[in-house]
Amino acid sequence: MSNDRSYLDQLQDYYAQHRILPSYSTMAGLLGLKSKSSVAALVARLKLQDFLEVTPDKRLKPGGRFFERLLADSVRAGFPSPANDTQHDMLTIDEYLVERxxxxxxxxxxxxxxxxxxxxxxxxxxxxxxxxxxxxxxxxxxxxxxxxxxxxxxxxxxxxxxxxxxxxxxxxxxxxxxxxxxxxxxxxxxx
Amino acid sequence: MSNDRSYLDQLQDYYAQHRILPSYSTMAGLLGLKSKSSVAALVARLKLQDFLEVTPDKRLKPGGRFFERLLADSVRAGFPSPANDTQHDMLTIDEYLVERxxxxxxxxxxxxxxxxxxxxxxxxxxxxxxxxxxxxxxxxxxxxxxxxxxxxxxxxxxxxxxxxxxxxxxxxxxxxxxxxxxxxxxxxxxx
DNA sequence: AAGTGTAGTGAACGATCGTTCGCCAGTCAA
DNA sequence: TTGACTGGCGAACGATCGTTCACTACACTT
The missing domain is CATH 2.10.109.10 (Umud Fragment, subunit A)
Structure with missing residues (x-):
């Protein structure tokens, strides 16, 4: 659902703060869900859309599209023109530049x-x-x-x-x- | 020990690849340690040096100095300098560039x-x-x-x-x- | 030679993890 | 109205988590 988008936003915020993903139960608390199984379902949906992935040892990690920022963010930030070319799938400069x-x-x-x-x-x-x-x-x-x-x-x-x-x-x-x-x-x- | 430095390096590489920190057991495999308790001791040491922290819900997360990079001198500082002391110049790119x-x-x-x-x-x-x-x-x-x-x-x-x-x-x-x-x-x- | 401190090992333990399943409520199309 | 679909709930489960403790090995002191 389109509600997933706002869930993802909150996940992104959490990640921006802590640089890691929370566990299912803290996710539930964070997102206002009352059951871990709801979270599991949400995670499954986000995985399909490439927002999340799993490591070889089955840990949850950000997927390829996780760092996409919403256009609304830019607009909210006071951009006059909806120029998408100002978009950045980047959280920190360091992670953008340094791969090893x-x-x-x-x-x-x-x-x-x-x-x-x-x-x-x-x-x-x-x-x-x-x-x-x-x-x-x-x-x-x-x-x-x-x-x-x-x-x-x-x-x-x-x-x-x-x-x-x-x-x-x-x-x-x-x-x-x-x-x-x-x-x-x-x-x-x-x- | 100064060996912690190379452990930290591998952790940083892992993080750069996956954008999350591994569990203690996969850390052990990654670092060549054979016991989770060794990892626990290592983590405790890195926490003291502010390379790692814990979230309110006790999850491990990168600390303030986790993203520091080595700033080499233009004159050959001998980067492969192995045992050279701890006091190298360190720089966090984002903090350097973005003040507000x-x-x-x-x-x-x-x-x-x-x-x-x-x-x-x-x-x-x-x-x-x-x-x-x-x-x-x-x-x-x-x-x-x-x-x-x-x-x-x-x-x-x-x-x-x-x-x-x-x-x-x-x-x-x-x-x-x-x-x-x-x-x-x-x-x-x-x- | 004895003592001290520092990684690292291995096993045990309770806590927490993520999964799974059955059930419920709302939505939408037939 | 029925039936299929979807998102969320709650409980149960085995697996894995991180912690703890006793012990070994080695490097320095003194």
Whole structure:
């Protein structure tokens, strides 16, 4: 039923507060239902719509569509136009950017060698640590014992590091190229 | 023990995958521990360090520091530094970027009118809602009932909206200028 | 060598979990 | 009016949960 929508809303609120899903009985209390079996039925319905899933060990977890926000939320927030392109299926920026926390490090950008890629000095990039990268990726390589942020490109069968700034030279590493990780995200704070 | 750190890493990875915390027994399997009581002890330790908390109904949930990320120095801090002490710089992206959550909205950038400011289409800007802004700020204004992302400038005593792209014209609003909010942050996800 | 503290083990226990089933009330179409 | 459908209720059930406790193994002190 369409009532499921408001139930889902409350679940989303709970999740936003606690970052986990409640048990069936606390769900019942939360949603105003008086029986766990009602909750079970609701959960079954939400699972069918991909709002909820279960882990391999049968624990309840948010599904693919769980983080969809209602258009009404935006409208309520005072948006003048019903532009759906302002929608975000996102709760926190961290979870949006970082998929493998244990392998991810934040690095403050120094210098303007990647300025044409929209990466400014002072920006913070999220770097996922791994040795392999694809051509075209923005990578953090280790050159002269320092982090270097560049495009990874291939030139005559060799990997090179290309800055996004014509004032800087392409770096052609002698011997092997030590790659620290791949840039998966960027964060900039203004003011 | 410093081993707790690697346990926490695995917990964070699990959470990033599933968006929930596992039960003690699946934790044991995940971490290579053979007893739930080991997990209980670990959880108790992590709770003391504010990495984990419990909800009012005694469910385990991520704590305040659960989403902290390592902020590496540009000079080779030696990320694989295993035993290096606990005192690394930590940063929580959301707290870093969003200071007033209730007043802040995320908006996806459309068009390339701010490209020279390093704001690309598809990027997400964090907008703090308020009517007042300073000259030089990047603001979200409402023009013709649509959002517009531009620099706020002053020209002959009048406010104007200046794009960061020579291909676009400066917008000189007729009458008053309606400002939706000020851009306080930018987020970009690669790949 | 004895003592102290710190993970980790393994078993037991009551509490809580999510499931299941029968039943009820309202809605809607035939 | 009947019958099918839907959402919710309440109770019962076995499975799993997290806790607790006694014990082992190892690393440091002193």
């Amino acid at each position: 926390p244990s392998q991810t490090v934040l690095v403050t950008v120094k210098g303007d060698s990647m300025i044409d890629a929209g990466i400014h000095p002072g920006d913070i990039v999220a770097v996922e640590k791994k040795q392999s990268a694809n051509v075209g990726d923005i990578v953090v390589a280790i050159v002269d014992n320092e982090f270097t942020l560049k495009y990874l490109e291939r030139e005559k069968g060799q990997f090179v590091l290309r800055p996004a700034n014509p004032a800087y030279p392409i770096i052609r590493p002698t011997g092997s190229l030590e790659i620290f990780g791949v840039v998966v995200g960027l964060v900039r704070k203004y003011k | 959550p209730s007043q802040t909205v995320l908006v996806t950038v459309k068009g390339d009118s701010m490209i020279d400011a390093g704001i690309h289409p598809g990027d997400i800007v964090a907008v703090e809602k308020k009517q007042s802004a300073n000259v030089g700020d990047i603001v979200v204004a409402i023009v013709d009932n649509e959002f517009t992302l531009k620099y706020l400038e002053r020209e002959k005593g009048q406010f104007v909206l200046r794009p960061a792209n020579p291909a676009y014209p400066i917008i000189r609003p007729t009458g008053s200028l309606e400002i939706f909010g000020v851009v306080v942050g930018l987020v970009r996800k690669y790949k």
